[in-house]
Amino acid sequence: MRKITILDGGMGTMLQAAGMKPGEHPEIYGLAHPDVVRGIHDAFIKAGSEVIYANTFGANRRKLAGTGHSVAEVVRANVISARASAAGHGARVALDIGPIGELLEPLGTLSFEEAYDIFKEMVEAGVDAGVSLIVIETMTDLAEARAAVLAAKECSGLPVWVTMSFEATGRTFTGTTVPAMALALGGLGVEAIGINCSLGPEQLVPLVTELHEWTELPIIVKPNAGLPDPATGEYSLSAVEFGKQMRAFPRLGGLILGGCCGTTPRFIERIAGMRERAWHVKKVDKRHGVCSAMRTVEFSGRQEMEMLNRPAAVHVIGERINPTGKKRLQQALIDGDMNYIMQQAIEQEEAGAEILDINVGFPGIDEPAMMTQVVKAVQSVVSLPLQIDSSNPEAIEAGLRVCNGRAIVNSVNGKQAVLDTVLPIVVKYGAAVIALTLDEDGIPQSAVRRCAIAKRIISVAHGYDLDDDDILFDCLTMAISADQGSAAETLTAVRAMSKGGGLHTVLGVSNISFGLPERNRITENFLIQALGQGLEFAIVNPNRKPIMDAICTYRAICGEDAGCSAYIERFGQDAQGTAPAQATGNAAIACPEPDMRTAVLRGLREEVTGITTELLETMSELDVINEELIPALDAVGEQYEQGRVYLPQLINAANAACAGFDIVKSRIAARGGADISKGRVVLATVEGDIHDIGKNIVRVVLENYGYTVIDLGRDVPVQTVVDAVIREDAPVVGLSALMTTTVTAMQRTIEAIRESGHACRIIVGGAVLTADYAREIGADYYAKDAKQTADIVRSVLG
């Protein structure tokens, strides 16, 4: 039986009733009218509020900019009002932290680090002003909520409560789900979690029901007074009706209750009586998993495992973002080429990976910094949960810090020193962790010994307050080419831990075939056997079709794929010979053996590949480029200038030519030949601007003219551009800006490059620019489109 805590109601509602105008800063209003704010707090306390939220919701430096008031001043004044009301009534005063008002990267331009800093300033001001807890509310972006929670946790010793605001769909405006909130924010060690604003109490019941399944924390429910009338803004519920509806929540773990928009002290009066008695909270089996903001991979529950004699579902962890043995990825890391890494992420997601392993360890790489950069880049294009893979604790922490969700750490093992170093980081960020069943004595031969190590890891982990469900045990796949007996031991260990012990198991499957020909055969067969023994997580290359075919088939046979629907979707079309057409370019056109020019013009990637391969039998690589591919691109460019092909066709043509260049490049690389790059070009969309379609088109076209493009991405800080120009000694820089407000950032970037003394030529482009404007801000060239950019680069670099 549990007690209820009563919160307050809608501060904004009350301030507007007191005469505050729409668009006015409530916190500044509170500064000018402390008596009004005190009156509101007094009324809520009188109605029964035990915790009152100080009027500090928007008191962040971004919202206060230009008001002439500092964060510290505004927070202090409003907290003092709340404390004055609370004194003598036993009510607690919370620092109220709302959204900054700007969206974080990757959707917006505000960096995670800056958001953290903005919240840190508020938290420090609140602590100074004497609040007794910190409430973060109305968040719609998980990344922003994480930044706020981390700031509150790291800069105060106070309890931290967090609530987000959802739509009836069960998602926030930015797509965050209820389980993702529970896993990611619960993992950061908040003391209570929940939902505020959003909807009325009745509409929140399904969301709170779901939340209750994913968290053991007390749940906060602070709904609106029903739904607003769009015309009048009036809310639909009476205080009496609100009070009735709120009684649904204690059963669902909703033990901290209050109101948001439209709720006055009369509403709070109606729920205050609920604290008079103890409430029964319904018992549910807690669900576990890892997540991004939008996708959750649920771990098998113990009961399901016992009932089914297998994990409820098997999951695929994509292993491709790992530079070990991958030259192209190594080069991408050295060049900071995030585009290539993002392509790898998208490819694996589309192939069926559910979690992506991220490993950036490579000699000469600053691993923590690179981990941050790669995690951010990958998150900007795929919505999968991530697995932070490193042996460097700093890199692990760097990855976990910016990972927007609940991640897996890969890995710890039975060595005490490793456990003592890595587990505290795992706990701090609330991650799951892979534990390799090896220890100071190396890799044990027998399954029995591996299980013994697992047991020891569990007891150490319990000491760090981790749960069995937080750990994935890696039973260790060894190459059968080295020790043929090892496969059986691995499978025995999987069975013992999974089916025997109810633990989560994982294997890096492809190790099994190392050193043997036709590796897929061995890997696939071993994978199927391991799944049969109860393997829950398979770390594989999802781009290998036979591997994913095997997993899909296994899911159909074991019954996880209900009605074999995923199986039919994957293979049904093959059987009918109606595999979906390639979703690129103009491939649908039937065209018997076109020449290079036609194939490029029509964007036919496969044909370009075929023709290039054929030509390379009789021509040198350079001749294929200079006499075939580039003239074909020139011809398309000419037609584009004449208005005979339109922009998407130009891009498709460039993409098709890309297929030819890739073949030529890999041929040269294979025989260890010199780089055929015609020179390096740095590209960036300037600081503050996230429009990068134009810049991406320029990248594709330049790459296909044989230039090496260092694409710094969008919203690129001035100094990052300068550093790249100097590091790459780039003779040409291309800058893009789409808005009048960001052309100033372009000008600052140009000035900074000039000040650095580097003699590169600067090309600018973007919707609002003209040749005159470009000259005015100090650029060397203005390019109206990608074709013209390529012409200018060619005139500079040849």
Added chain:
Amino acid sequence: MNIQAKLTGINRAEAMRYLGYRGQELSKGDTVAIDRCVEAVMQTASPKLVWKRVPIDSCPCIEGEDLARHLAGCDEVALMAVTLGVDIDRLISKLGVKNPADALIIDSCASAAIENVADNFESDLRPALASKHRSLTKRYSPGYGDLPIEVQRDLCAYLDTAHAIGLTLSHSLMMIPTKSVTAFLGIRTD
């Protein structure tokens, strides 16, 4: 007056114009790509609307001469903000890496789509006003004429767009989600 955000269709000619299309010959593959992108935008968009009707005297952010001229004779203003939501931005980012031609086409289709959402708001409001012998001017947005783009900040704060529909402004006054429109529409008696 209860007006819902609605995306009813994408004007292909308008989307094609944004793409710089001037009657070039399109292959089957090109039209398939456009169909695919139109469909993707229709599926991905999550249109939302917030609006307020205010007397002209208490309407915020009427700056410069051009907007004042646009609102001449009006005694009320409808302030409006619409957005397609962040998933379209996500899709464009992903395609920018994977398939830049589709990214471009989706971007253009989404621009046409948000115009459609704004148009639908107008065409819902207009008859409701007409029945009371009131008429509505066209939309006028921050950045048009001499109306400074900085007005965007006050307009979004007034409508509380972040809270109401998830529309925020970046430091450089970019609307995020990027496929969003804000506008002033004058209301007057015929």
